[in-house]
């Protein structure tokens with residue numbers, strides 16, 4: 615009897631564990647390893663999701679490295695508070711905490727969770743929505759951070775209008791591949807800047823014009839754009855402003871390559887310059903909200919938005935997947951299937 619009870623207890627304990635990829639310290643991606651840890655408890659106002667796919671972003675690489683330093687303000691100053699990478703997820707609701715309305719166990723969802731390179735992750739229900747019909751978990755997970763950044767950059771920061779000319783620098787990456795499609799869905803004329811190898815992908819996403827940066831310098835073009843979404847920020851602000859219409863908006867969406875004084879200039883100068891110029895330069899911080907996830911889901915269901923997936927990795931290959939993201943040359947999105 616005692617032995618049977620012992621075995622049942624062991625099985626129950628096993629059932630409450632989960633496979634994750636994690637690191638206890640900040641450092642290189644090589645420090646990530648597979649582990650079996652306790653499943654997170656679902657707290658009041660939280661949802662526990664059985665993760666089926668995690669979408670990866672450069673923010674996840676920064677989170678593992680603990681660099682650039684400001685990332686630690688959210689993830690833990692000296693060591694990661696929860697060393698499992700991943701924010702984007704798609705999966706099935708396993709349990710809901712007290713006070714959660716709108717989701718129930720069994721719902722297929724996508725959105726943001728904590729540590730999604732795992733079999734289970736806790737999520738804030740305000741940052742989840744129902745997975746769009748006709749999408750796989752991989753495609754839905756891929757959409758979250760990058761799709762929302764594209765939506766927030768074009769709709770909110772740029773206030774893009776139908777009929778406007780928009781240029782997207784870095785059009786084949788995570789944010790860019792969604793931005794091309796969202797700008798088209800909003801009725802804009804879209805020019806995408808990308809490398810030779812990715813020109814066809816950008817065209818297939820609906821871009822009206824593609825500039826191959828190996829052959830042509832977009833800042834020397836005769837065209838003037840009402841909106842420029844710059845996901846790369848590899849050119850000086852004055853170079854980029856040359857092709858911005860007199861009342862155009864330049865949305866700066868990277869800055870990660872700059873450091874020290876040049877980073878300060880890229881952060882402060884756009885604000886100062888926008889005070890005295892008709893041309894505006896804006897930065898934005900994209901945070902997930904259910905209504906915006908639903909907006910992406912609607913576009914996906916209408917056939918206007920799809921995730922361009924570069925490659926799906928297995929959970930055990932998460933470090934390789936993050937290394938690919940870190941190159942800054944993924945074609946569309948990198949995901950982990952769990």
Ligand SMILES: NC(=O)c1ccc[n+]([C@@H]2O[C@H](COP(=O)([O-])OP(=O)(O)OC[C@H]3O[C@@H](n4cnc5c(N)ncnc54)[C@H](OP(=O)(O)O)[C@@H]3O)[C@@H](O)[C@H]2O)c1
Pocket residue numbers: 671672673759760763783784785786787788789790807808809810812827845846848867868869870898899900901939941942943944945946
């Ligand atoms: N504001 C926010 O809240 C927010 C949210 C999410 C992301 N972001 C930021 O958005 C940026 C882009 O993220 P992502 O996920 O799209 O990155 P990504 O997937 O790595 O894409 C990078 C893109 O840059 C292109 N690229 C690289 N070198 C280039 C060059 N010399 N000229 C033109 N294009 C070049 C790549 O194209 P090729 O491979 O063809 O070179 C690729 O399309 C990151 O800096 C990220 O931190 C901001």
